[in-house]
Structure formats: C-alpha cells, structure tokens
Amino acid sequence: MELLPIDKDKTKLSAEQLLMQYREKAYFAKMPVNPKITSHWGDGSSPSTAERDPYAVERLVRQEKSSKFVSYIDRAIAALPKQSHQQLLRVRYCQGLETEHPDMTAMDALDISSSTYTERKGKALLAIAHYLNCVVYVTGNNLA
Known part of the structure; x- marks a missing residue:
C-alpha cells in the first residue's frame, strides 16, 4: 500500500x-478585558442573578478561542525540525505588525x-501543513 500523493x-x-489568521487572533487574545465582565463588583453580597450582556460573554468566548488558536499555531511552529522553517514562519506570519508587503518585510x-x-x-508551508493537519491529498480523478 502506498501513500496518497499530496x-x-x-x-x-x-x-x-x-x-494568515494568526496576527488578528493574537491581537484579539491580548486585548484587555473589562473587569466588570469577569469579576463580581459590589458590596460583597452574592452576585446578581441578572443575565449578563451577551456581547460581553461572546467577546470572552472569542478571546478564549483566539488564545487557543494562537497557542496551537505556536506549538506547531515550535515542533518543526528545521530552525530555518521556524524562523521564516514566525517572521512572516507571527511577529510584528502586518505590513503592506509582508513577504518583502x-x-x-x-x-x-x-x-x-x-x-x-514553500517547504516551510508544506512542513507546517502536516502539524496543522491541513494537508490536501490528490483525489482519484486527479491522480497522474
């Protein structure tokens, strides 16, 4: 049995x-959270049973998902065996601000x-695809 071609x-x-989603999610994950959303405020009495603002809860959920995504990408890049691939992917997709010409930067x-x-x-993207589980295989109609 042979492996499917990629x-x-x-x-x-x-x-x-x-x-390409890394920077946006990283910025969102680092965004400050209003302390009124995550802690009880008041005179020390029990917290209110009133419903919380759905936008605030949605924002916290999105922030947590973004944080997990960033961690997932960071671990995948760190797992790459070639340092040159790690450096290239970090500089191109993770570090610093997004620029008009990210490849030139x-x-x-x-x-x-x-x-x-x-x-x-190209080699780094193929390598990271295995760790991110996004490899696309050639299907039956496209086999050479």
Missing part, C-alpha cells in the same frame, strides 16, 4: 490560510534573496 499547491494554500528581516525565500517558504 497536492502541494493546495496544501501550501491551506496552511497559509490558517497562518520577511525577506529583509531574514536577509535572504527572493528566490531563497520563495523556496524556503
């Missing part, structure tokens, strides 16, 4: 779509040429 282009795209930060960057980025 659709490399779709796999890289799938991994990149997940990684990453190339400058890593001090590598565009051809080297493109090659390493």
Whole structure:
C-alpha cells in the first residue's frame, strides 16, 4: 500500500490560510478585558442573578478561542525540525505588525534573496501543513 500523493499547491494554500489568521487572533487574545465582565463588583453580597450582556460573554468566548488558536499555531511552529522553517514562519506570519508587503518585510528581516525565500517558504508551508493537519491529498480523478 502506498501513500496518497499530496497536492502541494493546495496544501501550501491551506496552511497559509490558517497562518494568515494568526496576527488578528493574537491581537484579539491580548486585548484587555473589562473587569466588570469577569469579576463580581459590589458590596460583597452574592452576585446578581441578572443575565449578563451577551456581547460581553461572546467577546470572552472569542478571546478564549483566539488564545487557543494562537497557542496551537505556536506549538506547531515550535515542533518543526528545521530552525530555518521556524524562523521564516514566525517572521512572516507571527511577529510584528502586518505590513503592506509582508513577504518583502520577511525577506529583509531574514536577509535572504527572493528566490531563497520563495523556496524556503514553500517547504516551510508544506512542513507546517502536516502539524496543522491541513494537508490536501490528490483525489482519484486527479491522480497522474
């Protein structure tokens, strides 16, 4: 029995779509929470039985989900065996602010040429796809 072939282009795209969410989720996870939402305020009496604002609860849930997503991506990147892949993915998708030209910013930060960057980025995306469980396999109709 042989392994199914991987659709490399779709796999890289799938991994990149997940990684592109990192910064937004990281910012949301770090956003301060209004203390009135998470703690009891008042004179020490028992908490009110009144319903809480659904928006505030939804925000806390979204913040918790974002925090778990960020942790998941961080662990996946840390599990990559090649340091060059880890560095590239962190610089491109995780560190700093989003820029107009994120690939150029990453190339400058890593001090590598565009051809080297493109090659390493493709390999890093294929590697991280296995850890993120987003590998796309070639289906029966597309087998060569």
